[in-house]
Amino acid sequence: GAGVSQSPSNKVTEKGKDVELRCDPISGHTALYWYRQSLGQGLEFLIYFQGNSAPDKSGLPSDRFSAERTGGSVSTLTIQRTQQEDSAVYLCASSLAPDSPLHFGNGTRLTVT
């Protein structure tokens, strides 16, 4: 079956531009996560959506970052006025239930020049 799909796979943008990253979770999965991983580092939690509950935004590093999940399915992570330190791989994951294992997409590699 289809897994978690992320697009684009690679994004190069100039400093100061806005970017949108898309995640299409596995159908029926109620939980959706965004993580960020810088080169050689661990997974940094960004935001968590669970069903119709208010998202847990506690990991967003600044107000330049925002995310939404429409219709309990597709999610978009938006980074405004990108900075060089935003360069990283952005990973999306979904799970069937809050305490279920995560299924990861292949990630979006963001490079800010």
Place this chain on the structure above:
Amino acid sequence: QKEVEQNSGPLSVPEGAIASLNCTYSDRGSQSFFWYRQYSGKSPELIMSIYSNGDKEDGRFTAQLNKASQYVSLLIRDSQPSDSATYLCAVNPPGGGGFKTIFGAGTRLFVKA
């Protein structure tokens, strides 16, 4: 104190040996525990999940959970060079709107042929 702690390694073991990976967590209310494997340049993939105290075996992998000590471990028997990767411990502590998955920084494992 970090919510999930792992020794960053690298841990180096000879082929055929047992690799032992350890993880501690801070929230006693945590319910679900996972081990993910991440190859360089790839997304994490689930290798083990454990929900109750004791051992859980799956092929060459054994997960061990001790909730009283807030300790999770992963044993890899008959280690192979293909096991060389970063191993991520993940825990679901209670969070707003349900449980959200928190990752440790990962332990790099090298299996020498």
